[in-house]
Amino acid sequence: MSLPMNSSPKRNDRPIIGILAQEATNPKPNQTSHMFATHVKFLESGGARVVPIKIHQTVEEYKRLFNSINGVYFPGGCVSRTLSAYARTAKIFYVLAIEANKRGDYFPVWGTCLGFQIMTILTCGEELLTETRTNGVLLPLTFTEDAKDSRLYSGFPDEIIKDLTNEPLSQHAHKWSLALSTYDSNEKLKKFYKVLNTNTDGEVEFASTLEAYDYPIYVVQWHPEKSPFEWSNPAIAHCPSAVKTTFLMAEFFVGEARKNFHRFESEEEERKALIYNYSPDYTGPVCGFEQTYFFC
Numbered sequence: 001m002s003l004p005m006n007s008s009p010k011r012n013d014r015p016i017i018g019i020l021a022q023e024a025t026n027p028k029p030n031q032t033s034h035m036f037a038t039h040v041k042f043l044e045s046g047g048a049r050v051v052p053i054k055i056h057q058t059v060e061e062y063k064r065l066f067n068s069i070n071g072v073y074f075p076g077g078c079v080s081r082t083l084s085a086y087a088r089t090a091k092i093f094y095v096l097a098i099e100a101n102k103r104g105d106y107f108p109v110w111g112t113c114l115g116f117q118i119m120t121i122l123t124c125g126e127e128l129l130t131e132t133r134t135n136g137v138l139l140p141l142t143f144t145e146d147a148k149d150s151r152l153y154s155g156f157p158d159e160i161i162k163d164l165t166n167e168p169l170s171q172h173a174h175k176w177s178l179a180l181s182t183y184d185s186n187e188k189l190k191k192f193y194k195v196l197n198t199n200t201d202g203e204v205e206f207a208s209t210l211e212a213y214d215y216p217i218y219v220v221q222w223h224p225e226k227s228p229f230e231w232s233n234p235a236i237a238h239c240p241s242a243v244k245t246t247f248l249m250a251e252f253f254v255g256e257a258r259k260n261f262h263r264f265e266s267e268e269e270e271r272k273a274l275i276y277n278y279s280p281d282y283t284g285p286v287c288g289f290e291q292t293y294f295f296c
Contacts, residue, residue, distance in 0.1 A: 015070040015257035016270070017043050018053040020093070020115075021295055022077045022086035025287075030296040033085075037280040037291035039075045039112075042225035046250030048257055050275040054295050055085035059092060066096045068264040068273070071108040071257035074115030076173070076223065081118050081127060090115070094122045101215045108256035111219035113174055116210070119219045120178055124188040129176040133201040136235045138168035139222075141208065147196040150211050152218055156248055163241035170208065170222040171236050172199065177206035177221060193219075216256050224249040232284040 019040065021033040033055050040050045051069055053062070066072075072093045079086050093109070100107040111119040121127050141164045147153050153161065163169060180198055183189050197209035199222075208221040226233075227242040264270035271277075280291035 010261070012070060012258045012261055013047075015048045015254055015260070016051055016068070016264075016274075017048045017071040017073055017254070017257050018051045018065060018069045018093075019043070019073045019075060020053045020086055020089055021055055021293075022075075022079045023055065023084060024294065025078070031294035033295045035293045035295070036075065036289045037293060038225050038229045038289060039073060040275055040280075040293070041229050042246065042250050043073065043254060045228070045247055046252075046254030048254040051273045052275055052278070052293065052295060053089060053093070055089055057089075062089065062092050063096065065273070066093060066100075066107075067262050068270070070260035070262055071110070071253065072097065073253075074109070074111040074118060076113030076115060078114070081114065081121060081129075086114075087118055090118050091122055094119070097217070098215065106216060106256075106259045107262075108216035108253060108260070109218070110253050111217075112225065113221060113223060116219040116221045117174075117176060117178075119217070120189065120210075123192050124186055128178065128182045128186060128189075130179040130182065130204055130206070131175060132177040132204050132206060134172040134177060134199070134206075135175045136233070137172050137201075138235050138237055139170050139172055139199050140165055140168050141170050141197040141222075142199065143197060144195050146194040146211075147209075150194070150196050151216075152196060152209070152211050152249075152252060155252060160241055160244055160248065164245060167237075167239075167241065169227075169237045169239070169242045169245065170197075170199070170224070171226055171233075172208075172222050173233075173235075174221060177201075177204065177208075180205045180207055183207050216259075218253065220249075230288075230290055232288045232290060 193210040284290040
């Protein structure tokens with residue numbers, strides 16, 4: 001199977017990407033789910049607008065939203081990888097994205113940290129993660145041979161690749177990882193994804209960036225979105241190369257969303273769905289993320 005190409009010479013310069021919300025850790029009235037503002041800023045910095053994908057919606061509501069947006073983003077978090085409302089919603093959008101791409105409707109998917117882990121579960125049908133000592137550390141990235149010809153890194157300047165390779169710029173905030181030995185022994189994962197980056201905690205080598213062979217699907221176990229926007233956590237790089245990496249990643253994924261031409265049925269419906277209808281709270285001193293959107 002080859003990657004579906006959009007035959008239209010047009011380009012969507014008003015892309016809208018949906019970000020999954022998730023259950024709030026300590027829910028309050030009218031604050032039962034949340035989304036960290038970092039992810040919104042990340043996509044906006046690449047030239048996209050954002051729509052929150054709220055939990056506990058019907059499948060029909062999700063299908064309607066899927067047909068209105070140009071890509072979907074599964075953010076990091078700390079809810080269950082299999083039993084949460086976040087995981088349920090991710091599965092619905094994953095299936096819709098696969099079906100759309102199979103029929104030539106180019107629809108990109110991005111997963112970060114928890115999003116990475118859930119995507120591997122959805123791909124192979126089981127949880128195959130290994131516990132690692134990687135919760136709150138900065139690491140250099142090891143680039144594989146497949147990274148050289150990848151879509152994701154095709155527009156990266158050589159000096160940024162060099163800095164990512166030689167300096168601890170990638171922030172890792174996870175306790176579970178996809179061990180490279182697990183990837184190598186699982187035919188479903190090997191057939192679906194190529195490994196672009198790896199890391200090690202000193203004992204376990206694990207995959208940290210994956211790109212699907214036949215679909216516009218990209219997952220990162222690390223956090224390229226945080227460097228320009230998060231300041232409460234000391235394990236985040238703020239140097240120029242780290243910040244440039246954020247914007248290069250955002251520009252790439254938004255560029256993928258520009259190839260999709262889904263749209264809302266009306267401007268009014270579009271306006272009501274956008275993140276601009278919500279105001280984030282300052283939560284840096286409480287949870288380590290500077291701003292958080294809450295939803296009822």
